[in-house]
Amino acid sequence: MRPLLKMKALLSLFLLLVIAPIFVTSLNPSLNDDVLGLIVFKADIQDPKGKLVSWDEDDDNPCSWVGVRCSPRSNRVTELNLDEFSLSGRIGRGLVQLQFLRKLSLAKNNLTGSISPNIARIENLRVIDLSENNLSGEVPSSFFRQCGSLRGISLARNKFTSEIPASLSSCSTLAAINLSSNQFSGSLPPGIWSLSGLRLLDLSDNLLDGEIPKGIEGLKNLRAINLGKNGLSGQVPDGIGSCLLLRSIDFGENSLSGSLPENMQKLTLCSYLNLRGNSFVGEVPKWMGEMKSLESLDLSLNRFSGQVPSSIGNLQSLKMLNFSGNGFTGNLPESLNNCTNLSALDISQNSMTGYLPLWIFKSGTQKVMPGSKNIPLYTMKENAMQNLQILDLSDNAFSGEITSVIGVLSSLQFLNFSRNSLSGPIPGTIGELKALSNLDLSENQLNGSIPLEIGGAISLKELRLEKNFLVGKIPTSIENCSSLSTLDISENRLNGPIPASMAKLTNLQIVDLSFNNLTGNLPRQLANLPNLVSFNMSHNNLQGELPAGGFFNTISPFSVYGNPSLCGSAVNKSCPGVLPKPIVLNPNSSSDSSQSSLPPILGHKRIILSISALIAIGAAAVIVIGVIAITVLNLRVRSSTSRSAAALTFSAGDDFSHSPTTDANSGKLVMFSGEPDFSTGAHALLNKDCELGRGGFGAVYRTVLRDGRSVAIKKLTVSSLVKSQEDFEREVKKLGKVRHQNLVALEGYYWTPSLQLLIYEYVSNGSLYKHLHEGSGGIFLSWNDRFNIILGTAKSLAHLHQLNIIHYNIKSSNVLIDSSGEPKVGDFGLARLLPMLDRYVLSSKIQSALGYMAPEFACRTVKITEKCDIYGFGVLVLEAVTGKRPVEYMEDDVVVLCDMVRGALEEGSVEECVDGRLQGIFPAEEAIPVIKLGLICTSQVPSNRPDMGEVVNILELIRCPSEGQEELE
Structure with a gap:
């Protein structure tokens, strides 16, 4: 069924395009050719805005259609104007049917494809405007061989290429040619000067080169010529002075050179002359003042020299004068005050000297003040430059003061006196x-x-x-x-x-x-x-x-x-909190407020304690109280530990189940997998020989299970701060479910009211801190080792943040290295064991390593988020790359790692920050981006720090930039 319908459709189209024209023409040849031609033309284009909806093939004539105009006598189409209809597609053969068409304008659409020579076959066509489309390719030479009565053609602002066809000179009736803003190349066709009726020629903004051919004097009717923005060279042809009707000349932005032909002074009707951006040399000829109709004169960006001729003052119609970017010397001629219509004056980027020309600001009779170094003084009269809107005298050597009379330039919009020697x-x-x-x-x-x-x-x-x-x-x-x-x-x-x-x-x-x-x-x-x-x-x-x-x-x-x-954040310096004013103590004062201060004549001295002194006293007091508290706490822990030692005295035959015991002396031991089977007793937990390290939460010991597997046991020393047993177990079990290849696994716990233990997997190769800072106690870490440690740490934190777990205690001593060199981050989530996230506890217990703590810890009003971990990670990155501690104390200075690296980056010496042990054996293309990433992570403003997921992506892109490039492409 479908093939049959398709065949019918094709047959209908055949009847429309082939048989119908013959049939219709035989019935009424003067009426229906236009309808048919326009319908066929419409079939080749797209009309997204429905502008051509009125074009109906059933109409007797198209004279009422949008964009169509007909002769009232013959009812034949004489004009087709579809400018700015948003049409796309190609210009088809349908227009050939419009044999009485005089004007075709399809400008400012999205038409594509090449231009067909068939259009020029329309005998009566006088104007073709296809400008501002996306037409491309070559203009066929045959297009201009059948141009009939063509008077004007515009192909401007398309994508036409190749040379301008020489056949253009055969269109003897042409009065206007606009081929601007395309990609035409080659030289100007010499025959173009034979078009004696030509009034407008615009070939600007193409790729034309070579010299301007001779013979331009033949264009006696020429009013405007624009050859600007090409690559034309040589001199301006002498014959241009014979084109006496010229009103506009634009040869700007080419490579023309030499001097200007003297016969140009005959162009007394010329109002626009643009020679900008060429290589003209010598002085500006005095005869320029004879071109008295000039309103715009642009000689900028050439090699003119000498002084500006006073004859320029004869150009009383002048509105715009631009002599910038040349080698003019001296001062501007006072005769310019005759140019009362001047609205824009630009003589910037020259070598002009002397005082600012006062005649710009006022007019009158010149006098010289006695002893004034010949500074001209003018009597006030009507302002000569009342229309001036642009005044640019920049990049010269003008001196003196800016006159206060400048306020009379009431129309001024742009004033530039920069880069001179003005004073006052x-x-x-x-x-x-x-x-x-x-x-x-x-x-x-x-x-x-x-x-x-x-x-x-x-x-x-x-x-x-x-x-x-x-x-x-x-x-x-x-x-x-x-x-x-x-x-x-x-x-x-x-x-x-x-x-x-x-x-x-x-x-x-x-x-x-x-x-x-x-x-x-x-x-x-x-x-x-x-x-x-x-x-x-x-x-x-x-x-x-x-x-x-x-x-x-x-x-x-x-x-x-x-x-x-x-x-603040940008200077990487925390702001001090609001502190009270200095205290004034008077040792002789009584409780009477009236005697709180005594006059100095009584001999009593006031004792003023500065803020820094108060801070020192307060810190000392806190330290004393802390020592006392820790001593009491240690006594309590030791006594409670001795009471519960029996619960941890495991023999080879001891056997523990997963269920908690009810014996108060034995406590509760839970392992998340396997049997809780130990081969040593409590003495191993308390024996310093088995101690692996100490942190803000407590000491860590190594012990061995009966199967020979080692575990690490953290003995918490914050018993008074730990939650109740129920809350403690709930949080620990959550942490026990967290598994990642770069996280130290929590395998179990032990609970009594006075002693809590966390049982972790044992990581054999020590901490990152040990390898970076303990000399012979550590091993040498190559750049590849350090990069892998940074990346693995980032992945572990990203995993924690996905589970809404904040680590709170990122530092190099908490990044452990296993036997294969992989990093494993420990101590994560321990803050969740506390009854509340108290800032003091977090800063003094958990963030015990100075330098890793995010600045928001110091502000109680700022919410603690994952961004705290990212700050600590950034410090760790810089520590791993530089091999330096986050804070190092010198003899008379304290060096903060972040500040040091940031300063080196600003000075351009950041490579010198890389660990000296890596010098000469690290890839700068990886190290420097990693350092910059570390600095970004340590931004003082939390919102400026990237998420850990973003950090991982950046690190992987640094390691494999080609893969990232492929993704971008």
């Missing part, structure tokens, strides 16, 4: 420039303060005053510049605080206050700026805590460097 203060009249959006006075010798009036420039978006000698404070009035997005006042001598009013500038994106003498705290309100991408405050004297939130959570350390009194 910034005039307050800058604030009168209400339209000014960009102000750049950087890299001069300006002094004084930033004027308070700067707040009057309410349209400012960019303010750059860096590298001057400005002093004083940042004015609070800057809050009025509500559009400000860039503020750079670095490398000055500014002092005082950063005003809180800056927080009102919600559009700020880039702020640079570096290398000043700013003081005080950073306003916390700055954290509310929503669009910040950079805030550099380095090398000042700022103090206190960095604002929390927003951009400041991820601020780069480079942006805060050089402020020794700053604290």
